[in-house]
Amino acid sequence: MPSRQLTLPLNDRIATAAHKLAVRFTEDTDLPAHFQRQKDASVKPRKRKKDSDIEKRFRSNVDSWTRLIETMISKIDHAQAWRFVHLLPKIDLPITRITQNKDFCDFIDYLILRRDTEKCETDELGRLALLSVAFQREIEKRVQI
Secondary structure, three states, X not given: OOOHHHXXXXXXXXXXXXXXXXXXXXXXXXXXXHHOOOOOOOOOOXXXXXXXXXXXXXXXXXXXXXXXXXXXXXXXXXXXXXXXXXXXXXXXXXXXXXXXXXXXXXXXXXXXXXHHHOOOOHHHHHHHHHHHHHHHHHHHHHOOO
């Protein structure tokens, strides 16, 4: 049975992934109240104010992640791009160094391409750096390095 994520149209998949990345990589204090991680279950969620400054910044953040994902998908293999976005590295062989993982090396190559050759914007470069560190950590969690 295919997962729901795979049956969504591409634009919806990108929007969903961008939203998840924005939530994951945003400090709680910069998240709209309805996305903040609740520490106390007895606290009621606050009403959403769609035009608040924090909502506007968060939507801008999601838009930036969306552009990053769209660019990545346009430049590299779709399956690999989605592994990068979802932080799901492909690990085939037993490895003893992070640099033995093809997905990690390909991610770094992509980051260098965007940074040095294509001169991407600072915003995108910062997001790619965040994503690459998280991707590396996922690989390290899954293997004994």
